[in-house]
Amino acid sequence: MLTRKQHELLRFIQTRLDETGISPSFEEMKDALDLKSKSGVHRLISALEERGFIRRLPNRARALEVLRRADEGGQTAPAANSNVVPFAKPEATAPAPAGDVIEIPLHGRIAAGVPIEALEDQAILPVPAALLGPGEHYALEVSGDSMIEAGILDGDFALVKRTEIANDGEIVVALVRGEEATLKYLRRENGMIRLDPANAAYEPQIYAANEIKVQGKLAGLLRRYFH
Amino acid sequence: MLTRKQHELLRFIQTRLDETGISPSFEEMKDALDLKSKSGVHRLISALEERGFIRRLPNRARALEVLRRADEGGQTAPAANSNVVPFAKPEATAPAPAGDVIEIPLHGRIAAGVPIEALEDQAILPVPAALLGPGEHYALEVSGDSMIEAGILDGDFALVKRTEIANDGEIVVALVRGEEATLKYLRRENGMIRLDPANAAYEPQIYAANEIKVQGKLAGLLRRYFH
DNA sequence: TTAATTGTTCTCAAAATGTTCACAAGTGGA
DNA sequence: TCCACTTGTGAACATTTTGAGAACAATTAA
Structure with a gap:
C-alpha cells in the first residue's frame, strides 16, 4: 500500500527508467511531482x-532501481478521495478477462520510409497482456512492405514499447532527422x-x-x- | 540505476562486445565517450x-564482462509469488475492455508439416475483438518456417476460425488423412x-x-x- | 630486455546531486 | 482532542560525478 505521492513517484x-535507462535525479523528481523542495x-x-x-545506493547520484513495479494499468487518476493507493493483489481477479488485457493507444500509421501519420483521436486497442512486457506501449499500423522479410506486412499492427534504448539487431521505431519515423532494424x-x-x-540507410x-x-x- | 555517462559507457x-567479442580498451572507451583523459x-x-x-580483471587489458545489460529490467525480483502479473484497474478505463476482448482457447501447436500437438489444459488467450470476425476461434502456436513468406513465423500465434469452408488462396488449418494438421494455403x-x-x-502437396x-x-x- | 600497449592513481576545479534540519500544516484513527 | 503520519518549503552542507593532465605501473609482444 502506497500513499498517493509515493505511487506517483514510483x-x-x-x-523514466524504461524510457531512458537513466535514473532521474532528486531535482528532476522534484519537478515531476511539482514540488519545490528536494x-x-x-x-x-x-x-x-x-x-x-525500490533499491538505491545512498549518496550516489542517480542510483535508483525499481524492485517492484507499480500498477501499470490505469493512467494517472487514482480515486480522488482516498489518499492511499491500494495495491492489486497477486491472486488478482478471478477468471476476469480484464486482468489479462492491456489497453494501448493506436497512435497512427508508420510507413516504412514515409512520415508517420499522427492520429489525434485515440483509438484504443486492447492487447493480451502476455504479449507485452513492462513499460508503456502504443500501437502503429504498418504501412509499406519494407519489413516484409521480417514477417511484418502492410496493414499489420506493430505494438511498440516506448523507450530510447535498443540494442543492435532489434526492430525499432526510429525518428529520422526529427522528421520521419520509420520501422527498421x-x-x-x-x-x-x-x-x-x-x-x-x-537499401540500408546510414545516418x-x-x-x-x-x-x-x-x-x-x-x-x-479478411473474414 | 545509472547516470548518463555510466549508461553511455555500458x-x-x-x-562492442556483441559485435566484435573483444573488450574495448580504455583508450577506445575514452574516444567513444568523447573524453580527453582515460x-x-x-x-x-x-x-x-x-x-x-560489469566485471573485470584488474590490471588486465581488455578484460571486461557485462553482467547485466543496460536495458534489462531490474534483477527480476526473485519473488516466489509472481506479482508480476499485470493488472488492470478495477474501475478500468473509459472504453470498457470487456466488450472489446474475446477469450479464445489455445489448443496447442501446429507444426507446418508435423502433427498438431493437442493441448489439454486450456491456456486462454484474450484477443482484441477487432481482430476476429464472427464465429468460434481458437489459437495455435506456429512451429516451423513453412509459411515464412506469408509473414508467419515460428512461434507466432495463429488465430483460427473454426470452419470447414474456405476459399482458394486462404490460409487454412488442414487435417491431412485424419492424422496431421498443418497450416497452409x-x-x-x-x-x-x-x-x-x-x-x-x-514443395506444394497434392491430395x-x-x-x-x-x-x-x-x-x-x-x-x-523478446522483452 | 626493450618497446609498445594498456591500466592505475593523483590532483585541481567546477558542476551536479544527495542529505539534513527546522518549521508548518493537513489527515485519519484511537 | 491527541497522536502518528504524511506533505510542503527552504536552506545550509556534504558528496559524488565529471573533466583534464600527467606520471607511473603492469602486461604483452617482439
Missing part, C-alpha cells in the same frame, strides 16, 4: 525503499547508425548518430486476415 | 563494477486439393479431396518479440 521513476522527494524515496519497491557501425529494412528491394532518435522498440505484432 | 561496451573512463568503469553491471485443382507452403524450400479436411481458417496472428 511510476515516474519506472517510466527534501520531500528524499522522504518519498526513503519510504519507497523501506517498503521494498537498428544497427550501429563505428559511430554511425544504420537502419536496415527487411526487404532486398530496399550520423545524432540524426536518429529511437522512439521505441517493437514488442509485438497483430494481424488480421 | 552501452558502448555491450555493443582517468574518467576508469572512474566510470569502477562505478559500473560497483553497481554490478488452400488451393483446389480439378478435384484435387493442393496445400501450398509459403517457403520456396518446401485427393477426401484426404483433406479443413478445420479452420486463419483469421488473425499474434507475435511477441
